[in-house]
Amino acid sequence: MNSKILELAVGVFLLAGILALGYLALSVGNMGVTASGETYRVTARFDNIGGLAVKAPVTVAGVRVGRVSEITVDRELYSAVVSMDIDASYDNLPTDTSASILTSGLLGAQYVGLQPGGEIEYLADGDRIELTQSAVVLENLIGQLLFSKTSE
Amino acid sequence: MNDADETPLLQLRGIDFSFTARPLFEGLDIKVRRGQVTAIMGPSGCGKSTLLSLIGGRLRPAAGSIHFDGEELRPSNRQSLYRMRRKMGMLFQSSALLTDLSVFENVAFPLREHTALPEEILAMVVLMKLQMVGLRGAASLMPAELSGGMARRVALARSIALDPVLVMYDEPFTGLDPISMGVVVKLIRELNDALGMTSVVVTHDVAEGCSIADYVYILGKGTMIGEGTVEELQSSEDPRVRQFMDGLPDGPVAYHYPAAPFADQLLGSDR
Amino acid sequence: MNALQRLGRLGIEATLALGAAGIFFLRVVEQLWIVVRRPALLVQQLFSVGVLTVIIIVLAGLFVGMVLGLQGYNTLVDFGAESSLGLVVALFLTRELGPVLTALLFTGRAGSALTAEIGLMKTTEQLAALEMMAVNPMQRVIAPRFAAGAIAVPLLAAMFSVVGIFGGYLIGVELLGVDAGVFWSSMREGMDFKEDIVNGVIKSVVFGLCVTWIALFQGYTCVPNAAGISRATTRTVVTGSLSILGIDYVLTALMFGA
Numbered sequence: 001m002n003s004k005i006l007e008l009a010v011g012v013f014l015l016a017g018i019l020a021l022g023y024l025a026l027s028v029g030n031m032g033v034t035a036s037g038e039t040y041r042v043t044a045r046f047d048n049i050g051g052l053a054v055k056a057p058v059t060v061a062g063v064r065v066g067r068v069s070e071i072t073v074d075r076e077l078y079s080a081v082v083s084m085d086i087d088a089s090y091d092n093l094p095t096d097t098s099a100s101i102l103t104s105g106l107l108g109a110q111y112v113g114l115q116p117g118g119e120i121e122y123l124a125d126g127d128r129i130e131l132t133q134s135a136v137v138l139e140n141l142i143g144q145l146l147f148s149k150t151s152e
Numbered sequence: 153m154n155d156a157d158e159t160p161l162l163q164l165r166g167i168d169f170s171f172t173a174r175p176l177f178e179g180l181d182i183k184v185r186r187g188q189v190t191a192i193m194g195p196s197g198c199g200k201s202t203l204l205s206l207i208g209g210r211l212r213p214a215a216g217s218i219h220f221d222g223e224e225l226r227p228s229n230r231q232s233l234y235r236m237r238r239k240m241g242m243l244f245q246s247s248a249l250l251t252d253l254s255v256f257e258n259v260a261f262p263l264r265e266h267t268a269l270p271e272e273i274l275a276m277v278v279l280m281k282l283q284m285v286g287l288r289g290a291a292s293l294m295p296a297e298l299s300g301g302m303a304r305r306v307a308l309a310r311s312i313a314l315d316p317v318l319v320m321y322d323e324p325f326t327g328l329d330p331i332s333m334g335v336v337v338k339l340i341r342e343l344n345d346a347l348g349m350t351s352v353v354v355t356h357d358v359a360e361g362c363s364i365a366d367y368v369y370i371l372g373k374g375t376m377i378g379e380g381t382v383e384e385l386q387s388s389e390d391p392r393v394r395q396f397m398d399g400l401p402d403g404p405v406a407y408h409y410p411a412a413p414f415a416d417q418l419l420g421s422d423r
Numbered sequence: 424m425n426a427l428q429r430l431g432r433l434g435i436e437a438t439l440a441l442g443a444a445g446i447f448f449l450r451v452v453e454q455l456w457i458v459v460r461r462p463a464l465l466v467q468q469l470f471s472v473g474v475l476t477v478i479i480i481v482l483a484g485l486f487v488g489m490v491l492g493l494q495g496y497n498t499l500v501d502f503g504a505e506s507s508l509g510l511v512v513a514l515f516l517t518r519e520l521g522p523v524l525t526a527l528l529f530t531g532r533a534g535s536a537l538t539a540e541i542g543l544m545k546t547t548e549q550l551a552a553l554e555m556m557a558v559n560p561m562q563r564v565i566a567p568r569f570a571a572g573a574i575a576v577p578l579l580a581a582m583f584s585v586v587g588i589f590g591g592y593l594i595g596v597e598l599l600g601v602d603a604g605v606f607w608s609s610m611r612e613g614m615d616f617k618e619d620i621v622n623g624v625i626k627s628v629v630f631g632l633c634v635t636w637i638a639l640f641q642g643y644t645c646v647p648n649a650a651g652i653s654r655a656t657t658r659t660v661v662t663g664s665l666s667i668l669g670i671d672y673v674l675t676a677l678m679f680g681a
Contacts, residue, residue, distance in 0.1 A: 003463075010466050013474045017578020020585040024517060024620050027611070064612065208555050230559075237557040248552035251543075262556045265563070310556075 038088035039066060040125035044099040044112075049080045050135025051110045052101050058084045058112045065090045068112060084112060086123075094119040098131035110135060159222070161186045161318060161350045162207065167216035169199075169206060176202060178374050180216070184318070189344050189351040191361040194371030195396065195405065200354040201245070203371070204320050207352070208242060209233045221317060238266060241311030241319040245326060247303040249295040255282070255306050256291040262313045281309040285339060301332025308339060312347065319343070321353045325360045333360065340364055358397055362386075370396055372405075444640045451569050451639070454562040458570045464563070468571035472533040472635075476579060479532055480525055484516075484583035487524060488590025491515055495591070496599050505595075509606035510613035512591030513584075517614070517623040518679075521584035523671050526630035529576055530663035534638035537568055538659040541642025542652035550643075565643065569635050576631025577624055584623070622678045629670060634663045 049071065058066040066086035074081050086093070096117030103110050114129075123129070162184035169177045176199045184190045194200055205211040207218060209227040218225040220236055227233055249258050259278045263269060269277065282288040285305040295303060304324065311319055321340060325333050341364045344351045355361045361368065362382045370378040370385065370393055378385055378393040385393060395403035411417070458465040495511045541564070544550050550560045588610075595601045614620070638659045645655035 006470050007466055009474045010469045013469065013477060013575075014578065016477070017473075017575075017581055020578070020581035021624070023585050024581055024623075025616060205551075210551065210554055234557040234559075237555060240555065242552070242555040244548040244552055246548050248548035250549055250552075251547070262558070265556065265558050307552075314556075 039085040040088055040091070040123075041069065041083055041085055042123050042125075042127050042129055043081055043083050044129040044132050045074065045077070046080045046082060046099075046101060046132050046134045048134040048137060049082060049110075050101055050103075050137050052082065052112070052135060053110075056109065056111045058086060058114060060090065060093070060114045060116065062113075065114070082112065091122060091124075093123045095121045095123055095127065096131065097123060097129055098133065099129045100133035101135035103136070158185065160184055161221060162352070163219045164207070165217050165219075167206065167218070168214040169202065169211070170214065171202075175374055177213075180376065182369060182376075184350060184352055185367070186350050187344075187348065188366040189340065189353060189364050190367045190369070191353045191355060191365035192369045192371060193355055193358060193361050193396070196356060198371045198373060200356075200371060201322055204242065204322055204352070204354055207320065208237065208240060238314055239317045241314070241316035243304065243308050243311050243319065243321045243324055245323040247295075247300075247307040249298075249303055249307055249310070251295050253295075254291070255287065255293050255295070255298070258295065258306060259310045259313055262310065266314060277313070281313055282306075284312075284343065285309045286335075299332070301328050301335065304328070304332070304336060305339065308336075308343075312343060312349070315347070316349065318350045318352065321351065321355075323355055324353060325355055325357045337364055358399065372396075443644065444636070447640050447643065448636055450561050451565050451636075454559065454566040455570060457562045457566050464567040465570055465574075468567045469575060472529075472537065472568070472571050473575035473579065476529060476532050476575065477582065479528055480579045480583050481586050483524060483528055484521075484586035485590040487520055487583075488512060488516065488587030488592075489594045491520075491587065492591035492594030492599070496595055496601065505599075505601055506605045507609050507613070508591070508595045508601050509588075509608075509610035512595070513588050513610045513614055514619060516584040516587040516591075517619045519671070519675075521580045521587065522623055522627035522630055523667060525580040525583045525627060526576060526634055526667045527664055529572075529579060529631070530634050530638070530660055530667070533572065533575070534634050534659050534663050535656045537572070537635070537638040538642040538645070538656045539652055541565070541568075541639060542645040542647075542655050545643065545645060546647040546649075546652060565639050569639060572635025572638070573628065573631045576634070577627040580623070580627035580630075618679075622674075625678075626671065626674050629674065630667050633666055633670060637663045637666065 052068065052071065054068055054071060056068045057064045058068060066084050068082055069085045070083040072081045072083075073079070082099075084099075093114065094117045096119045098115045098117065100113050100115065101110055102113045117131075160183040162182070164180060164182040167177050167180040168175065169180075180203075182190075182192070182203075192200055192203060202211065206213055207220070207225075209225055212227045221239060223232070223236060225233070225236060249255075250261060253261065256275075256278055259281050260274055263274055263277060267274075279288055279291065282291055285308055287302060287305055287309065290298070290302065290306070295306070298306065324336050324340065328336065337360055340351060340353065343349060353361060353365065362385075365382060368378075368380065368382055368385055369376055372392055377396075378388055378390055380388070385397060388394065388397070392404045394400070395405060401407050491512045492508065495508050495515075496505055499505045499508055499511065541550075544560075544564065550564065553560045553563060592603075592606060596603045596606050641655040641659045641662075642652075645651045
């Protein structure tokens, strides 16, 4: 009888532990979208990426469709090349889609917003987004403001 | 039975052993004949317990050989070592009962580990062993509830659970009241004769050791200083044997730990 | 010169101890099959290292989660980002605090008990008695405890994280008024299965192996007397805790980039 109680307690313990793991995996974890799901990669060239970082979200109309996977500098043009992994289910982005680096909130993290265009052809793996808008760098903005004020 | 050419159950030949640079044993020879109670006596710290560890294969001698029941003991081969240990029982000085198991389960432990006896037969064997040491009524107690003497008897029942050919006793008389000591002395002799076992008793209690032993070895610093039957040793002229048998404070084993002359140290000339 | 000699000896002794611990590890792993053949031994140990540790883990997880909820809210609200509270709490718990604090608590609760138990078994010659009964203590005593520790810690860590998230929810949503939907959705949005959950589990498995190994090794090699057991228990807690934190840095650097 004693060993039955023991086995029961251990059984409950194991079950609770496995349920906790399962809860974390299913409810908390984002099992689908980007981590294990299929993605395709597009790149975009920006003059200035501001504070954009790898793993930042890529959104369409505010909905997350992928993440930034790599940021490099073009050796000849000295511009930033941002690679993005887009979820394969969003395979209908037109080739004239434009990408801009946006900020969530005034001082929040930066992300890439995609603005779909009107072409019939869709972006595919390895394509480049030609229309880009760089990040708004606050210091530059203030600098411009001061400059225009003094030149008046 | 007592032929001179009968092969001994246990034979140690030319054993060298040391923990540190100082050798503990040098060229030690011991023979244990079947059916006898052999006592190994000696002062504390002469390596008596170490000797049992060597026989049990828990320590490895630097030189020499140990033969047990017609086979050489090789601690490096775990399988053969464990096979031989099943034929040995050992009673530890601290009893070494498994503290989280009851008396019954302690005695049942070696049976459960090494046999596949059905529960009823196992219970019968365990109760029989407990009956031999007079503790069948204590079967459901936990080790913490036992007195030192009872714990040692339970441990004895456990060590004979697998019907070993050889039982080793490590200081079986130490720390017991006179009654318990009498019980243990009686048990060792009785079990040895009734079950046809062979016993090795390691002790520094001369009186008790002599009262049950058929043959006695006296261990000194590193070597045997005497052997023989109890009568032979009691009439021995060897001063080392005499000092031990009679319990003299000073003799070949000096009373003083080696030191510089006392006067020198008092006068501070040697600091 | 004397100090230098002592330093040298310390280094040699540490290396020797590491080597002995490594051999001990291999000898345990060699005997691990026993838990498959005799699961009852494992169940017994899962009870003493796992079940008996649940209470402390759940309480600690709840409090840590509540503190995270409070501190996270107070910090995030300055940036108007309290909507990310759920994400912050969950990330902290699954990536770091769950595995690390669980392992630290496990060291104090179960690790020290393992060391003391094995040390006492050694001191009272129980291990020697097992050997003389032709029972290998590595197999019968050490291996089941090792397996139980390695299984229990990841499960306990998962419980810690779940209870902690619940604690953060209690404070953030029920007390401070963050919207419940936002709390959960920020968590779901921001967390990544492989990045956060799997890495957290890997950490806790490594911690569990490491702490149990240290605890059993210290008990098995302790000086067999009362002072020796107490020293070994202290060493288990100190070495165990420091190893957890050190390994945590290394693993974090490997997983999330230095």
